[in-house]
Amino acid sequence: MRLFDYHRPTTVGETSALMAELGDEAALLAGGTSLMNLAKLGLAEPAHVIALRDVDELHGLDGDPVQGLRLGAMTTLRAVETSESVRALAPGLAEAAHHVATVRIRNQATVGGNLVHADPNQDLPPMLMVYDAVARITGPDGVRTVPVADMFVGFFESVLEPDEILDSVSVPPCAPGLRSGYLKFLPRTQDDYSTIAVAAGLQVRDGRITHARIAVAGGGSTAVRCRAAETALVGNGTDDATLTAAADIVPGLLDPVADGRGSSGYKRDMARVCTQRLLQRLVAEGAA
Amino acid sequence: MPDSGKRITFTVNGLERDVVTAPARPILDVLREDLGLTGTKEGCSVGVCGACSVLIDGQLMSACLIPVGELEGRAVTTVEGLADEDGRLSAVQQAFLTCGGFQCGICTPGQVVAATALLAECPAPSPEQVRDWMMGNLCRCTGYYSIVSAVLEAAAAGREEPA
Secondary structure, eight states: OOOOEEEOOSSHHHHHHHHHHHGGGEEEESSOTTHHHHHHHTSOOOSEEEEOTTOGGGOOEEEETTTEEEEETTOBHHHHHHOHHHHHHOHHHHHHHHTSSOHHHHTTOBHHHHHHHTOTTOSHHHHHHHTTOEEEEEETTEEEEEEGGGOEEETTEESOOTTOEEEEEEEOOOOTTOEEEEEEEOSSOTTSOOSEEEEEEEEEETTEEEEEEEEEESSSSSOEEOHHHHHHHTTSBSOHHHHHHHHHHGGGGOOOOOBTTBOHHHHHHHHHHHHHHHHHHHHHHHHO | OOOOOEEEEEEETTEEEEEEEOTTSBHHHIIIIISOOTTSOOSSSSSSSOTTEEEETTEEEEGGGSBGGGGTTOEEEOGGGSSOTTOOOOHHHHHHHHHTOOSSOTTHHHHHHHHHHHHHHOSSOOHHHHHHHHTTSOOSSSOSHHHHHHHHHHHHHHHHSOO
16 A cells, blocks of 8 residues: 555635645545555555544534434534434434444444545435435535535546545435335345335325435436326325336436446346335335 | 554443554554554454444444544443453353354454444344344354354343343
8 A cells, every 4th residue: 555644734715725735636534444445555655644533523413303404514423323412303314324334344334435536336325315305515605505416526536526525424304204214135244234225205195205315226327206206106006007117218218337246137127026025015114 | 654553532332542644544453553552353354344343422433443643532341341351251252152152263353343233222122133133244164053143142141130
C-alpha cells in the first residue's frame, strides 16, 4: 500500500480548504472500510488522506416525528441499526443497516461513506430511497440538496463533485402508517453482498394502497428506484394479483451485472421474486 | 514524500503508548511490528475474516482497515489486554479453554475479542444472537459449535460471578 500524508481537520470549512489545496491527490476518510481496501488493492493511491473523525459538524443522529431524521455523514451503520430514533421513525433503515456485512464493519462504516462510495450493492441506498431521504452536500459555492434516489450516476460514481462533501442525510417524516422492509437475498454467506436486495414501503388505507416505494440494490450500475412498479401499486388493493403485477415490472427496470453471485437473468428473476415476497410480507404485517 | 514519522499517542491495554511512524500504516501492523503485540493476527487483511479484531474505545473493529493515525487519543484493547494483571484469564478466555473453542488457534484471539465485545453489550445473549454477532469471525477448524458454546458458557459464568 502506498503511504499517504494524513490530515485531521476539525471543521467542514477547513476540510474544503484542504481539498482545494490538495486537489485530486487527496481522498476523504470516514470509516475506512472502503478506502483502506481500495488503497491496499492499489485501486486508490491517494498521496493525502483527510480524516473526518474530528469534524463535529459531520457527526450526530437526531430524530423527532415532526422534523424526521438527520443522520450526520459520520454516523456509523451500527448507530443507524441500534438507534431508538431510527427504529421508531424509519424501522426499515435500521433493518437494512443490520444486514450490512458484520458488526465489526458496521462499527466502522459510515452513512456518508456508504453513499459517496456509490457501490451499487450497498444496503442503505435503496432503503433511503424508500424513505425519500435527501443528501445535503457542501461545496465551495454553498450547500445543495439531492434526493438519494437521484444521487447515483454509475458504478462507484455519484453526483458529488471532487470538491464537495456530503455532510448529512435527512429522512423526512414518513407517510402515516408506512410499512417498510428490506429483503436481502443471500445465497452464500450472511456477511456477503446481496445477489439482489429489495427495499419497499407501503401505505394502505381502507384496503387501498395509497403510497408505495420500491428500490433495488445489486440490479445494475446504481441502486435504482422502481417508479413504474410503484405506480402499478398505488390506487389498487393489496391482493396477490396486484402485488404480483407490480413485482413483474421490476426485472425490466434493472440491468444486473453477471458475477459470482449470479447471472444477469438470475438476478432479474430473483428481483421479481424478492419484490413479490417483500410486498406480501408488508401486507401481511399490516393485516396482523 | 509522505509522512513516515509522525508521533501518535494512544492507549493500548491500559498503558499510554507513543509511536513514531507513518500514520497511513494499518493499526494491525503497528500493534504487531512496533509494539510486539502479536496476539492480533492477520488473516484476510480486507476486513472479512475477523482475525485482527480489536476493541477501539470499546467498539469491535478490524485493525487491518484503519490507519494508525486514527488512533490518536483513543484506547485499543487487544487479546493481550483481556487477562487481569495476575494473568488470570477473562471469563471468555476461560470458556474457550473449557469448551475447546479452538483448534489451530489463528482465529482465536479475534474470536475471543469479538465475544468480549458481545458480552459487554449483551451479557445474556441467545444462541441466535451469538451466531449473528460471531458470524464475522471465520474459523476453518472447529465447525463453530464449540465457539458458540464457549460464548454461551462465558455469558453463564459472567452471570454467576459478577465482575
